[in-house]
Amino acid sequence: MNLPVLMYHRIQLEPDKCSDLAVTVKAFQAQMAWLKKQGYQTITLARLSGSCRDKTLLPARPLIITFDDAYVSVFEWARPILAAVGFTATVFVVSRAVGRYNFWDDGQNLPRLTCLGISELRNLADAGWEIGSHGTEHLNMTDLSGEQLRRETADSKQELEKKLEQPVEVFAYPFGSWNEPARLAVQSAGYGAACAISPGTSSVTADLLALRRVYVKPTDSLWDFRRKVSPWYLSYRAWKKR
Numbered sequence: 001m002n003l004p005v006l007m008y009h010r011i012q013l014e015p016d017k018c019s020d021l022a023v024t025v026k027a028f029q030a031q032m033a034w035l036k037k038q039g040y041q042t043i044t045l046a047r048l049s050g051s052c053r054d055k056t057l058l059p060a061r062p063l064i065i066t067f068d069d070a071y072v073s074v075f076e077w078a079r080p081i082l083a084a085v086g087f088t089a090t091v092f093v094v095s096r097a098v099g100r101y102n103f104w105d106d107g108q109n110l111p112r113l114t115c116l117g118i119s120e121l122r123n124l125a126d127a128g129w130e131i132g133s134h135g136t137e138h139l140n141m142t143d144l145s146g147e148q149l150r151r152e153t154a155d156s157k158q159e160l161e162k163k164l165e166q167p168v169e170v171f172a173y174p175f176g177s178w179n180e181p182a183r184l185a186v187q188s189a190g191y192g193a194a195c196a197i198s199p200g201t202s203s204v205t206a207d208l209l210a211l212r213r214v215y216v217k218p219t220d221s222l223w224d225f226r227r228k229v230s231p232w233y234l235s236y237r238a239w240k241k242r
């Protein structure tokens, strides 16, 4: 099955020419307005995996919106824009960065960005958002030993569940990097779905533990965006990866 699973990181007022991860409020608003007009309805990854497992029906035009790293800008800017069109999203949290900052970028001459605290995450969950794990420390999982993989997957799940007092069922590989041991660790930890970026699968949902996402770039025009989420383009990407 092919459906758009959008990947965002930061949403901010001013463009940031040095970053591939910061989409402006204006662009994000236009993208959401267009999706709404097209009749898309947001679902959670847990609902997608449940539907693939139990063959339950999804809306006619399902859409998944994801934010990696759980920055405060998601709460500040994306949340009201999504609420205005009746959309929710999935936010992937680094369990040891809750209420802290992007410590994994230290020493790389990148801006220090505040990550969402527990009360903001609970507020999003209460509004129907899905909270997923993005590891304990945002490490590249293709470089890790078995014990480290277990920590990034099982411990981050446990830490977030304890903080949120609710199940955490979905995962996103930091940097989109994964390999078979990483995928197995995600499965053993009990996640039902995991997001990659561009795995070599034959459709978006061919492997629920390595879902393909649409990387929405700051340089994308609304036309580029429309092309990237269109059914023919999603099918073409799947075909190209075969």
Ligand SMILES: [Zn+2]
Pocket: 068, 069, 134, 138, 174, 175
């Ligand atoms: Zn990340």
